[in-house]
Amino acid sequence: MQRALLLVLLIAILAVGGYFLLKSQSQEPAETTNTNELSDVEPKNTDEKTPLTTEESTEVTVLYGSNGYSPATVAIKQGQKVTFKNESGKQMWVASDDHPSHLIYPEFDAKTGIATGSSYEFVFDKVGTWRYHDHLMPSRTGIVIVE
Ligand SMILES: [Cu+2]
Numbered sequence: 001m002q003r004a005l006l007l008v009l010l011i012a013i014l015a016v017g018g019y020f021l022l023k024s025q026s027q028e029p030a031e032t033t034n035t036n037e038l039s040d041v042e043p044k045n046t047d048e049k050t051p052l053t054t055e056e057s058t059e060v061t062v063l064y065g066s067n068g069y070s071p072a073t074v075a076i077k078q079g080q081k082v083t084f085k086n087e088s089g090k091q092m093w094v095a096s097d098d099h100p101s102h103l104i105y106p107e108f109d110a111k112t113g114i115a116t117g118s119s120y121e122f123v124f125d126k127v128g129t130w131r132y133h134d135h136l137m138p139s140r141t142g143i144v145i146v147e
Pocket residue numbers: 095098099100101102133134135136138
């Protein structure tokens with residue numbers, strides 16, 4: 001009987017002690033990590049978002065008409081997208097120089113004719129001065145300067 005009582009007492013003490021231990025542990029770290037996370041994360045997020053939104057909001061469009069690309073030369077920032085809109089009445093195949101291999105910037109290649117009224121979009125990830133042409137009419141050329 002005495003042993004059983006002692007056992008029950010021991011279990012009760014352990015349970016109460018463990019409860020308070022857990023309570024104090026879970027409260028203190030939770031409070032400190034919460035404040036740390038808030039002060040660390042918030043300014044980082046806004047810093048990252050500001051340059052991204054300004055780059056996305058400035059859209060660069062090159063029109064392809066009967067006289068070729070207009071403007072023939074555009075300057076953009078790295079990671080910015082250029083839209084080549086075909087208004088020529090014929091098919092347009094935007095491709096990096098040199099013709100016909102397109103090896104100077106192989107990814108910058110529509111790889112097919114773009115119908116009039118449609119566009120070809122390309123995001124320039126590489127810094128440089130990229131000359132291009134209409135693969136279907138190689139005398140019509142343009143330049144994209146990526147800074
Ligand atoms: Cu070509």
